[in-house]
Amino acid sequence: MAIMSAVQKSFDMASGSVGLSALFMAGLILLWYVMREKKKEVTGLFWYGLVMLIFVINPLYIILIEKKAPQLKVDNLYLWLIPTAPVLLYSLVSTIAYMRNNVKSKVQKSAFIAGLVAVFILAITTSYSGFSISFTDKFSYFDESEEQVFEEIDKMRNYRSLDFVTIVGPEEIVEDARKYSGYFNTLYGKEMWRGSFDPQFTYSYEAWQYDLYHNISKAHNHYEEIAECSFRNGCQAIVLDRHLFNKNGVEIPESLANRYYLSFENDDYLLYLRSSAKNEDS
Amino acid sequence: MVYLAPVFLIIISYLAGELFCKIFCDNTKNLVEKCLIGTLFVLISWGLYVTIMRGFTDSFSSIAWSYSVFLLALFTAALLFSWKNIKKNLEVKNVSSLWPVVICLSIILVQFLAIALVKPNTVYDYTLETVNTTLATDNLFDYHPGMGILVEYAVSDRGKLVTLPLFYAYLSKIFGGHPARIVYMMIPMWGILLNFMVFGLWADGLLEDDKEKGSKKTLFLVGLGLLNIGGLFVNESVFYYIMEKGFTGKSICYNMIIPYIIYLAHNIVVKKRYKDIIYLLMAVGSTVAITDIQTGLVPALICLAVMTIIALVYKIGGMIKWR
DSSP: HHHHHHHHHHHHHSBBHHHHHHHHHHHHHHHHHHTTOOOGGGGGHHHHHHHHHHHSSHHHHHHHHHHOGGGGGGGGGGGSOOOOHHHHHHHHHHHHHHHHHHHOOOOHHHHHHHHHHHHHHHHHOSSSSSSOBBBOBTTBOOOEEEEEEEEHHHHHHHHHHHHEEEEOOOOHHHHHHHHHTTTTEESSOOOHHHHSTTTTTOOOOOOOHHHHHHHHHHHHHHOOOOOOOOTTOOOEEEEEEHHHHHHTTTTOSSSSSTTTEEEOOOOEEEEEEEEHHHHHOO | OGGGHHHHEEEEEEEEHHHHHTTTOOOOOOOHHHHHHHHHHHHHOOOOOOOTTTTTTOOOHHHHHHHHHHHHHHHHHHHHHHHHHHHHHHHOOOOOOSSSHHHHHHHHHHHHHHHHHHHOOOOOOOHHHHHHHHHHHHHHBBBBHHHHHHHHSSSSTGGGGGHHHEEEOHHHHOOSOOOHHHHIIIHHHHHHHHHHHHHHHHHHHHHHTTHHHHHHHHHHHHHHHHHHHGGGGGGGGGHHEEEEEESSSHHHHHIIIIIHHHHHHHHHHHHHOTTHHHHHHHHHHHHHHOOOOOOOOHHHHHHHHHHHHHHHHHHHHHHHHHH
């Protein structure tokens, strides 16, 4: 049963949805029919599609992957070797051509086209697990609050003529800091919670980094420890989640352990800069 | 300037492809196929160049500068030796109607707009981090992309073969602007153009003897555009990857290189175009430079193995029939 469930899941993943998989199967049948009508051009596509389908969704392949190379299941990109796009597209072209040659009434043609559109939308919407799409904010890839914080940090970096600035903050800040600028270093990377960037290698973090990461998620209770740890490790900027303080009714501190002072705040984040920066700024 | 990146890539690829075909005396390739061959050549040449040069220097800017000299030499050689061919390829011949071109360009523009408006999925991706790290440190592989610090062992030897993020860093250096614009917008747009080129060749092959080839090919490509746009909502499919992760090596591999490998294998086996073996080897080799071996080279080899088995079965079947 587990194998059959894996086969079914693989088939869903091969096209990305139940609907597209079903259309692909229908397309293969259509290709077989067209091949019988002696159109040799589709022979290669038909046999490649059929062989690849049988190769990647047969139970033996799944058993072998489970036993010999379980890490291949992480991506399952072999499933994309199934030629979903050309089979679907050739089927669409053949179907429309058939309609043009054999359906004479305009009403019937409109109904035919409407039916094709409905099938396409149904196929797309039967996604097996959907993430919702998010839109860029004025073509920017960074959240507005985060971008404001990064701009302040960059201003500080330029003012103090620093080559690099070390930052610590919540997950989303650490993830986007490295995307915003290569001059922003972090005390820990997103691979701590997202996984390694190199499949052959995993970076080992130290205990203090894990402690710091956990303290940041409860910053309203641990901001003194965060400041001490960050100061010891040469951090110039600390970003805390404002909502943690608001939700727990904790007053927002003006400084952290007299090492960092509150330099900038917006609706989502509090930016603390290292105290030596304050003296130089004033 | 950064918005010209896809155009620059297409032009450089075309010139490289033109020169390549001239060197191998191959007159069978049209403009689209020369662009694809040139793209493979650019990816492989960058990968080989970085791999060789990192034995001599760790400085990214010196490698980028010298590669620019190489590209300029290529550009000049292509113009000098293939000018007549270039003129011939760029001539507009016997166009009965511009509607197919307008329709295809419209669907491409809708995809471009979707790429520009929708945030890419970067959850498990480190491409932009690697680009930023390379540009900020001027170093190839010694800095950890997740933290930006110098570490003893940042990238594995197998990981150092993947030079695609460094190619994006090179493009960012040329065009300026924020690297996110290159990585998350321009490269996916370039990927869409390559995807359309490859499936345009597929359409030419599947509809070869068809009377209404022009209109059917337009419908084929429009359908491809609709599948890609629909892919925004079909998570973890190849269509999703081209729209929301078009900058990854996996996306380029599965949306351009592997379909092109199948096309070339078909040409070699069925149409007996044995010169295409060179391009096939280039296509397979380029998968090493753009993504990990597990997600690029191995699937490409599986694909080739299946095509070979099918060809052998047909040949043996034909021999048995003849007897």
